[in-house]
Amino acid sequence: MTAPDVVAAEVPPIFTHWTEDRIRISDLDFQKHVNNATFTALFANARFDFLSKVVRPLIGADDQLVIARLEVDFKGSLAYGEPVKTGTAIARVGTRSLNLAQVMKQSDRQVALAKAVFVLVDGTTRQSAAWPEAVRRLVENRDALSF
Structure with missing residues (x-):
């Protein structure tokens, strides 16, 4: 199984926390396509809001x-x-890790x-906690989360 398949397989079907953003002119490359780095910035904005x-x-x-790993599967533009x-x-939620899943859409298209x-780092010891x-x-109350 490839990494993108792993990402797609683990995305929960229900998302109750949504963040809206907009594309800026500076997000475009010379061909007027949205740069892939912009996708990661938009995901980061949504993660920050959620967390x-x-x-x-x-x-x-x-x-x-502290973010320990990030996987992105590009589906569209x-x-x-x-x-x-x-x-x-x-x-x-594991003992020392928390996995977030995200989906990005534009005009109801999954992109x-x-x-x-x-990981959680203890503010005093600076060790994972x-x-x-x-x-x-x-996780048990996921359906109750709505913003």
Whole structure:
């Protein structure tokens, strides 16, 4: 199984947290195509919004959320002038890792999928730490997350 297949296979079917963004002129390359780096920036915006609202309130103020892995599967192109919507959901919470799944859409077309793995770093020891039980419960209550 190739990496893109792994990303596609692990994307949860329901996304309740959506972030809307727009393409800027500076996101276009010389052929007027949206640069692939823009996809990762849009995914990052949506992850930041999701983590700030959903996960950050449940961890220590000095603890850090560190991205350990990012996979992107490009499915289509983005066009200038149309809003971009990115859905984010928790796919899995392990002992020391949290997997986020994301889908990016424009005009109801799926244009990209992403999977990000985060670790929690204790603000005092600067070592990886186990996720609090409140974060683990987010997977159980995934349907209740809506913003």
